[in-house]
Amino acid sequence: MDMQDLNIRDYLRIVRKRMFLIISIFIITSIITVIYTFTRTPIYTASTKVLIERNESNPLSNPGNLRFDQRFVSTQNQIIRSTNVAKNVVKILSLDTVHAHHFFPKETSKLGFIKSLKKSVKSFISDLFNIDKSNQDDPSNIENQEQIAEREKQVKVNIIAGYLKRGLEIMPISSSNIIELVYSDTNPVVAQMIVSTFVKAYMEEVLEINMSNASRTLKWMAKKAEEERVRLEKSERALQKYMQDRDMITIGNRIAITPERLTSITAQLTDAQSQRDELEERVRKIESLDVESYGIESLSWLTADESLTILRQQILANERNIEELSKKYGEKHPAMIKARSEKKILQNKKQQTIARLIETERNNYELAQAKVRNLTRLMTETKKEALFLNENLLQHSILQREVESNRILYQSLLEELKVQRLTNQEQSINVWVIEPAGVPGIPSKPNKKKFLMLGLFLGLLGGLGLAFGIEYLDNTVKSAEELEKRFGFTVLGTILQTKEQLPEKIVQIDPLSVISESYKAIRTSILLSSAEKPPKTILISSMSPKEGKSTVSSNLAATIADNNFKVVLVDCDLRKSRVHKIFELNNQQGLSTYLAGASGKDIVINESTIASHSIIPAGPAPPNPAELLGSRRFKELIGKLEQKFDFVILDSPPIMNVTDSLLLSKLVDAMVIVCRAGKTNYEMLDKGMKVLANIKANILGYIINGIEVKHSGYYYYGYDSPYVSEEME
Numbered sequence: 085m086d087m088q089d090l091n092i093r094d095y096l097r098i099v100r101k102r103m104f105l106i107i108s109i110f111i112i113t114s115i116i117t118v119i120y121t122f123t124r125t126p127i128y129t130a131s132t133k134v135l136i137e138r139n140e141s142n143p144l145s146n147p148g149n150l151r152f153d154q155r156f157v158s159t160q161n162q163i164i165r166s167t168n169v170a171k172n173v174v175k176i177l178s179l180d181t182v183h184a185h186h187f188f189p190k191e192t193s194k195l196g197f198i199k200s201l202k203k204s205v206k207s208f209i210s211d212l213f214n215i216d217k218s219n220q221d222d223p224s225n226i227e228n229q230e231q232i233a234e235r236e237k238q239v240k241v242n243i244i245a246g247y248l249k250r251g252l253e254i255m256p257i258s259s260s261n262i263i264e265l266v267y268s269d270t271n272p273v274v275a276q277m278i279v280s281t282f283v284k285a286y287m288e289e290v291l292e293i294n295m296s297n298a299s300r301t302l303k304w305m306a307k308k309a310e311e312e313r314v315r316l317e318k319s320e321r322a323l324q325k326y327m328q329d330r331d332m333i334t335i336g337n338r339i340a341i342t343p344e345r346l347t348s349i350t351a352q353l354t355d356a357q358s359q360r361d362e363l364e365e366r367v368r369k370i371e372s373l374d375v376e377s378y379g380i381e382s383l384s385w386l387t388a389d390e391s392l393t394i395l396r397q398q399i400l401a402n403e404r405n406i407e408e409l410s411k412k413y414g415e416k417h418p419a420m421i422k423a424r425s426e427k428k429i430l431q432n433k434k435q436q437t438i439a440r441l442i443e444t445e446r447n448n449y450e451l452a453q454a455k456v457r458n459l460t461r462l463m464t465e466t467k468k469e470a471l472f473l474n475e476n477l478l479q480h481s482i483l484q485r486e487v488e489s490n491r492i493l494y495q496s497l498l499e500e501l502k503v504q505r506l507t508n509q510e511q512s513i514n515v516w517v518i519e520p521a522g523v524p525g526i527p528s529k530p531n532k533k534k535f536l537m538l539g540l541f542l543g544l545l546g547g548l549g550l551a552f553g554i555e556y557l558d559n560t561v562k563s564a565e566e567l568e569k570r571f572g573f574t575v576l577g578t579i580l581q582t583k584e585q586l587p588e589k590i591v592q593i594d595p596l597s598v599i600s601e602s603y604k605a606i607r608t609s610i611l612l613s614s615a616e617k618p619p620k621t622i623l624i625s626s627m628s629p630k631e632g633k634s635t636v637s638s639n640l641a642a643t644i645a646d647n648n649f650k651v652v653l654v655d656c657d658l659r660k661s662r663v664h665k666i667f668e669l670n671n672q673q674g675l676s677t678y679l680a681g682a683s684g685k686d687i688v689i690n691e692s693t694i695a696s697h698s699i700i701p702a703g704p705a706p707p708n709p710a711e712l713l714g715s716r717r718f719k720e721l722i723g724k725l726e727q728k729f730d731f732v733i734l735d736s737p738p739i740m741n742v743t744d745s746l747l748l749s750k751l752v753d754a755m756v757i758v759c760r761a762g763k764t765n766y767e768m769l770d771k772g773m774k775v776l777a778n779i780k781a782n783i784l785g786y787i788i789n790g791i792e793v794k795h796s797g798y799y800y801y802g803y804d805s806p807y808v809s810e811e812m813e
Contacts, residue, residue: 167242170245575785
């Protein structure tokens with residue numbers, strides 16, 4: 085449809101026609117918007133305001149320094165944004181350990197899985213190539229592993245610090261030394277905690293920048309703290325080495341590897357014993373039966389074997405063949421000898437197959453026994469290992485307590501060292517929190533009202549856009565007005581889509597229905613199509629299959645016959661005939677047998693249950709339908725039918741598939757094209773009409789079939805009028 089030719093009424097028609105699609109898109113978009121809005125993780129924003137000034141010992145000596153200094157404020161902003169401050173926030177809040185899951189909700193599990201997979205692959209390769217593992221216990225290797233772990237920890241800290249820096253917003257208050265720190269997070273408490281900690285970390289960073297040479301006390305404490313750090317590291321290494329030497333891996337506070345392995349072996353042993361018992365029962369039954377006897381074939385697992393089943397079927401087929409041959413020939417006949425030889429070969433194959441299957445079961449039984457023995461031995465070894473592991477837990481606990489004691493001492497020294505440094509340093513910058521950060525109670529994102537209004541608007545706009553887009557891309561026949569406008573031929577009538585089981589006989593079944601009235605209107609259009617006389621021979625065809633030409637032909641012939649005209653319906657679709665199925669006729673004799681000269685001089689004409697209505701079925705499908713329809717015998721048949729009947733209606737194959745309809749169009753007075761609404765596209769129709777124009781076919785008009793009034797967007801006044809309803813009643 086050309087959108088440029090549409091007016092307001094056409095737009096309204098398209099909207100009414102596609103109302104279901106528009107409402108569906110609107111509802112789907114609205115639902116998606118609601119789901120997205122109410123399932124999206126809310127973002128909370130916390131903020132704090134900080135006053136930053138220089139610490140001047142004598143403000144009167146240089147009063148200009150107390151005034152607003154843009155460079156000073158910008159410098160402090162850069163310090164707050166520095167990586168050291170962000171790392172200090174990570175350290176203070178333990179974001180890389182305690183709260184790591186908040187920043188790595190999926191990464192933590194992935195890293196753990198990758199590390200476990202890497203260790204398993206490394207262990208497998210070592211076992212496969214017998215690589216010596218003694219070097220793994222070397223202190224240098226342990227130190228390398230600790231260095232790698234420390235680097236991984238630093239990488240995690242750097243990642244979190246970068247995340248915090250990107251999330252922090254610093255907004256200086258114009259013409260003042262006050263700045264506002266803003267941070268957003270999915271957790272309001274985390275947002276408040278981080279923005280407040282940024283202020284604390286900034287204060288500590290200022291202290292570090294302005295630190296001078298420490299006193300002896302600070303040096304001694306720093307040295308002592310370093311010694312305690314080394315001692316802590318040694319105790320941690322000792323604990324790690326102890327666990328590695330004894331292959332102990334802790335999950336939480338439990339030793340988990342051995343119990344899990346013991347549980348797994350127990351489950352495998354139970355399954356293996358069950359399998360062994362089942363195979364033992366099979367072998368026992370085999371031993372109790374004779375292999376050559378028929379009783380062994382009754383075993384269920386033998387009966388279910390596909391190859392044995394095929395052999396039994398072949399033996400049965402051979403026995404039936406021998407029985408049939410024995411009725412014709414004697415025992416020494418070559419056919420009988422061959423058949424009995426085949427039977428013997430098949431029986432030998434069957435016995436060999438049974439023997440092979442029995443031997444397989446015995447081998448499986450032996451393997452199952454070996455598996456049970458191996459699993460039993462493995463379970464015993466695992467139990468011993470579990471007992472040995474429990475004995476080592478005591479020493480493990482001692483080493484663990486030593487590590488905790490060293491860690492507490494080291495942390496205490498660090499805290500004391502910080503206190504001493506604070507007391508020995510002079511603060512050059514004063515920082516005051518003039519507006520502490522509170523826990524936000526309302527999320528700043530998403531704006532639900534804005535999202536919902538936008539979703540409703542986009543849903544309506546998308547539904548309308550899709551409706552007009554589909555209408556623009558829909559190149560199928562939809563209305564009589566558009567079809568007449570495109571090709572200039574008259575639309576003889578339109579037929580509604582019906583849900584009847586036999587639409588081909590609707591005129592006979594329900595002569596007062598709306599569809600029957602449509603066929604009567606088409607009949608009137610044909611009878612009044614010519615000023616002198618209506619066309620006597622009418623060809624009914626379509627552009628492609630399944631457009632309803634046979635249905636139209638059958639009902640149109642019945643409708644014309646109801647008007648006291650003698651009508652004959654000829655099924656000229658010699659490839660896929662349907663008329664004999666519609667009227668339940670014998671198709672052994674018909675048009676094809678007559679044209680081929682196989683049914684005598686006269687063609688078989690079947691009388692219908694409708695008065696003055698006759699039918700000529702297509703007959704069996706011939707190898708050369710086009711040659712038969714183009715023969716002189718067919719032309720003579722058309723002449724005879726014109727003399728005997730008032731109207732001759734030919735049901736022909738589709739125009740675009742074969743040339744049969746083109747041949748028939750030269751033998752008839754008029755041709756009617758059946759189009760199916762929503763299926764016949766204008767591109768195909770245009771090609772077909774050009775072909776018909778080239779051969780100068782006399783086209784009477786179109787019939788539009790299968791129109792859905794509710795979804796077509798057009799109002800057909802005759803169908804819903806009170807007059808028709810009263811007549812139907």
